[in-house]
Amino acid sequence: MATLIAQQQPTARPVKPTTQLRTTLWLLVSLIVVAAFWSVQIKWSSLADFPSQLIKYLGLMLFPPDWSKFGEAFKATILSVQMAWIGTILGIIVSFPLSFLASRGLAPRAVNAPLRFIFAVIRAVPEVVIAILILSVTGLTPFTGALALAVGSIGTLGKWGYEAFEGVDPGPKEAVRSTGGGTLALIRWGVWPSAAPEVLSFWLYRFEINVRASAILGLIGAGGIGKMLQDNVQFRNWDAVGMLLVVVVVVTMAIDQISGAVRNKLIHGTWRAPRRAS
Amino acid sequence: MEHTAADIRFSDVSVTYPNGYTGLKTIDLNIPAGEMVGIVGLSGAGKSTLIRTINGLVPITSGSITVGAHQLNGRGGAQLRGKDLRELRSNVGMVFQSFNLAKRTTVLNNVLMGRLYHTSAWRILLGAWKNDDVELAMSALERVEIVPKAYEKASSLSGGQQQRVAIARTLAQRPQVILADEPVASLDPPTSHVVMRDLQRINADLGITVMVNLHFLDLARRYSDRLIGLRSGEVVFDGAGADADESVFENIYGRSLTAEDVLDGQAVL
Ligand SMILES: Nc1ncnc2c1ncn2[C@@H]1O[C@H](COP(=O)(O)OP(=O)(O)OP(=O)(O)O)[C@@H](O)[C@H]1O
Ligand SMILES: [Mg+2]
Numbered sequence: 001m002a003t004l005i006a007q008q009q010p011t012a013r014p015v016k017p018t019t020q021l022r023t024t025l026w027l028l029v030s031l032i033v034v035a036a037f038w039s040v041q042i043k044w045s046s047l048a049d050f051p052s053q054l055i056k057y058l059g060l061m062l063f064p065p066d067w068s069k070f071g072e073a074f075k076a077t078i079l080s081v082q083m084a085w086i087g088t089i090l091g092i093i094v095s096f097p098l099s100f101l102a103s104r105g106l107a108p109r110a111v112n113a114p115l116r117f118i119f120a121v122i123r124a125v126p127e128v129v130i131a132i133l134i135l136s137v138t139g140l141t142p143f144t145g146a147l148a149l150a151v152g153s154i155g156t157l158g159k160w161g162y163e164a165f166e167g168v169d170p171g172p173k174e175a176v177r178s179t180g181g182g183t184l185a186l187i188r189w190g191v192w193p194s195a196a197p198e199v200l201s202f203w204l205y206r207f208e209i210n211v212r213a214s215a216i217l218g219l220i221g222a223g224g225i226g227k228m229l230q231d232n233v234q235f236r237n238w239d240a241v242g243m244l245l246v247v248v249v250v251v252t253m254a255i256d257q258i259s260g261a262v263r264n265k266l267i268h269g270t271w272r273a274p275r276r277a278s
Numbered sequence: 279m280e281h282t283a284a285d286i287r288f289s290d291v292s293v294t295y296p297n298g299y300t301g302l303k304t305i306d307l308n309i310p311a312g313e314m315v316g317i318v319g320l321s322g323a324g325k326s327t328l329i330r331t332i333n334g335l336v337p338i339t340s341g342s343i344t345v346g347a348h349q350l351n352g353r354g355g356a357q358l359r360g361k362d363l364r365e366l367r368s369n370v371g372m373v374f375q376s377f378n379l380a381k382r383t384t385v386l387n388n389v390l391m392g393r394l395y396h397t398s399a400w401r402i403l404l405g406a407w408k409n410d411d412v413e414l415a416m417s418a419l420e421r422v423e424i425v426p427k428a429y430e431k432a433s434s435l436s437g438g439q440q441q442r443v444a445i446a447r448t449l450a451q452r453p454q455v456i457l458a459d460e461p462v463a464s465l466d467p468p469t470s471h472v473v474m475r476d477l478q479r480i481n482a483d484l485g486i487t488v489m490v491n492l493h494f495l496d497l498a499r500r501y502s503d504r505l506i507g508l509r510s511g512e513v514v515f516d517g518a519g520a521d522a523d524e525s526v527f528e529n530i531y532g533r534s535l536t537a538e539d540v541l542d543g544q545a546v547l
Pocket of ligand 1: 296
């Protein structure tokens with residue numbers, strides 16, 4: 001047979017890796033998806049009613065909304081945003097040092113592992129459930145909501161933090177070590193300058209999430225806009241509910257826009273997200 | 279700037295990596311303080327390994343290395359760690375192929391990173407450098423002619439300038455030794471000469487030992503007093519650059535010279 005290159009000893013050809021495991025996994029996932037559809041027993045008839053019902057209630061809420069309680073709604077919104085703000089700040093204060101301790105190479109493995117586990121457990125529990133757990137100790141106050149958001153934030157911020165710290169360019173870290181710097185120097189000058197913009201933007205992003213979550217916590221009674229929404233739904237004041245929805249949507253979108261712009265500034269240096277080169 | 283000198287001595291040093299690969303085999307070397315040493319060899323010959331054993335970035339498996347008053351031992355021997363290891367490192371500056379600057383902070387902060395060993399915890403945390411250290415960093419920048427850029431972000435500098443900042447960072451350490459691992463491999467030829475001349479002048483003016491891994495043979499011959507040739511983890515040449523003729527290089531490289539082995543693009547020395 002003709003060879004493509006002149007060579008005395010052909011190098012050993014690598015064996016093609018088997019894909020059995022991958023195939024099995026795909027099959028399994030497909031099966032689970034099919035089984036899931038089968039078992040939820042979708043009521044197709046109520047699905048058909050859904051559009052007309054939606055239109056009916058939207059009409060009740062928004063044509064026109066009742067603005068008489070706007071002042072109260074505004075105060076409730078401020079309360080919700082405060083809940084989110086305090087929750088985020090507390091979450092940052094606790095998660096920031098912990099995420100360094102959870103980073104491989106910055107603290108011993110024996111410290112990394114339990115922290116990562118704790119972050120994972122927290123992330124697995126929705127804020128509402130955390131709030132219900134805390135509520136049994138503190139009772140129902142807006143601060144309960146803030147605490148629940150703080151705990152929830154620790155789970156995500158902790159993980160995002162250590163992932164960011166572990167993902168930084170190893171070059172500066174090596175440089176710090178080569179000058180005789182210790183762990184503190186390594187963190188402050190080998191890791192932080194590279195990770196800072198990303199981590200700051202995570203904090204803002206988590207604040208955006210907490211603003212949304214704070215409204216939901218209101219539904220279980222933690223106060224703020226969510227509680228007001230809940231009360232009005234109970235008494236079927238649909239036009240007031242409509243007004244509250246408008247307020248929630250406008251405030252949330254405004255905060256998202258501002259925070260998103262700041263995040264873009266931090267990461268890309270411009271207020272608007274850069275267009276992807278195609 | 280005052281600098282004290284330190285001899286470097288390798289006694290029977292071997293390095294075996296965790297995967298079982300032998301990076302260095304029974305190296306014996308004596309490098310008196312103040313020498314300018316070029317290290318050449320094929321990719322994988324062990325140049326980086328050799329240089330990184332000196333500041334303990336690569337631990338040695340057997341034998342011992344002394345750097346001034348410090349001693350690094352192989353497995354089983356007393357290990358230099360913690361504060362002692364950091365003290366050794368504070369005396370040994372290192373320059374890397376990819377500069378290894380903290381790109382998002384200022385040039386000055388990068389140079390001041392050379393003072394970390396001597397800086398207290400709260401100053402490190404706040405970046406509240408001592409005035410003396412700032413002045414030391416400025417004079418280090420002066421030597422590589424980048425003072426006007428002190429407060430610019432490191433990322434805004436060209437590759438050559440970044441490498442010179444990295445050299446200033448090692449100078450801020452007031453080191454006895456500077457190790458450079460292919461410092462010009464990512465630079466164009468004219469810039470390579472600028473950076474090599476910086477190192478040469480630092481060696482000549484300050485008496486700092488400079489050990490530099492180089493890919494290009496002509497650069498190595500031109501800028502070093504002493505040339506060490508490595509092949510498969512062993513020293514196969516050790517002598518004056520002028521004595522290293524083509525047959526010596528064939529021994530180091532295991533083949534004849536090609537245009538790729540020299541910076542100036544011609545397979546002659
Ligand atoms: N951490 C490591 N683990 C295992 N093997 C390694 C490790 N680092 C280097 N080696 C191996 O040791 C040998 C010497 O590597 P070294 O980096 O010292 O070579 P070099 O002469 O600097 O090469 P180059 O010119 O490519 O930088 C190489 O074969 C390399 O694959
Ligand atoms: Mg190398």
